[in-house]
Amino acid sequence: MQIRVGFGYDMHRLQEGRELWIGGVKLDYEKGLLGHSDADVLIHAICDALLGAANLRDIGYHFPDTSPEYHNVDSKLLLGETMNLLGEKGYALGNIDATVCAEQPKLNPHIPAMRRKLAEVMGVSDGLISIKATTSEKMGFVGREEGITAYAVALICKS
Template sequence: MTNFRIGFGYDMHRLTEGRELWMGGIKLDFEKGLQGHSDADVLIHTICDALLGAANLRDIGFHFPDTSEEFSGVDSKVLLERTVALLRKKGFEIGNVDATICAEVPKMNPHIPQMQQKLSEVMGVNIDSISIKATTSEKMGFVGRQEGITAYAVALIYKF
């Protein structure tokens, strides 16, 4: 009997001057970056939460608290690698991830194939198992005012 589980993740970070913009494990050329304790890669944080939620392992803040110096400025790919290790320790494998980035700027679509490649490498899954989409908020709310970026993800995990 196969055990399938689905998890959902959501995250948001403020755009700010003086920071690099990391999204999906790659650095984007943009004049602002996302504010956060780590590199603030909102897409990876969202995927971590979706995976952790599916495995009933709480959330990213529980495992990698923003009060810990160990995670200050950390590359979010490290958090994703550790998340995948937690899942596999519990006997789960990743079926697929479906994520959406919501940003007015910069345009995300040109970078999606590179993000998919990087995430597939970090997670040890086929690139076809990672779907990333991009949208805007039609100039509404804090994303529409170019104050921040949000991301959403669902993940399917399984064990036999």
Template sequence: MKIRVGFGYDVHRLTEGRDLWLGGIKIEYSKGLIGHSDADVLIHAICDALLGAANLRDIGFHFPDTAKEYKDVDSKLLLKKTLEVLTEKGYRIGNIDATICAEQPKINPHIPQMQKVMAEILNIDTDDISIKATTSEKMGFVGREEGFSSYAVALIEKI
């Protein structure tokens, strides 16, 4: 059995007047993340981890922010397309471990729904997608509530 590991990282700024999308779900909050797509920082980090594990470059290569078809796109579609690319190359997902860094709002209550939504898209068990939330203890851009960051590691197996 051949296994591979990939790492993903993403960051987006917060702003007024945008919806907050994380892990494929809309979270009620006074601000949202800025990006060419819906700026779902968690899904973007997971896509990068999966693509990197398969040596398929990164999310910007596959879904460039200069492409009109990805303007304001739902990141769940990017996740689905990432799975399609992995499958075409002969891989399946073993597991994903991800962390969201944000001061507010509290993310932990939303984690089970995020797991459910992304597990359905990726055709894996909710047990195979770990999501954790943390703050940056009021330090840096996350601590000043200027934006969110997210990290992800993915294990894939050759079918």
């Protein structure tokens, strides 16, 4: 059995007038994340971790922000396509461990819904997906509530 690990990181700026999507779940907040797609920072970090583990480059390579096809796209579609790319290479998900860093809104109440939604999109058990939330203790651009970051590690397996 071949086991591979990948790491993903993403950040997006918060902006008024945008919807806030994290982990495939729409959150009620006065600002959303700015990006070419829906800017779901958690899904983007997970996609990069999965693609990196399979040596398939990164999310920008497969879903470029210069393409009108991906303008305002639902990031859950990008995650589903990422899982298809892994399947084509014979890989299956071992697990995901992810952390989202945001001062506001508080994410902990939404983590169970995020895990369920991501598992549904990825076609796996939600027991394979760990999501944690933290703050940056009021330091840096996250601490000033200018943006949100996400980090993810993915383990994939090939028989």
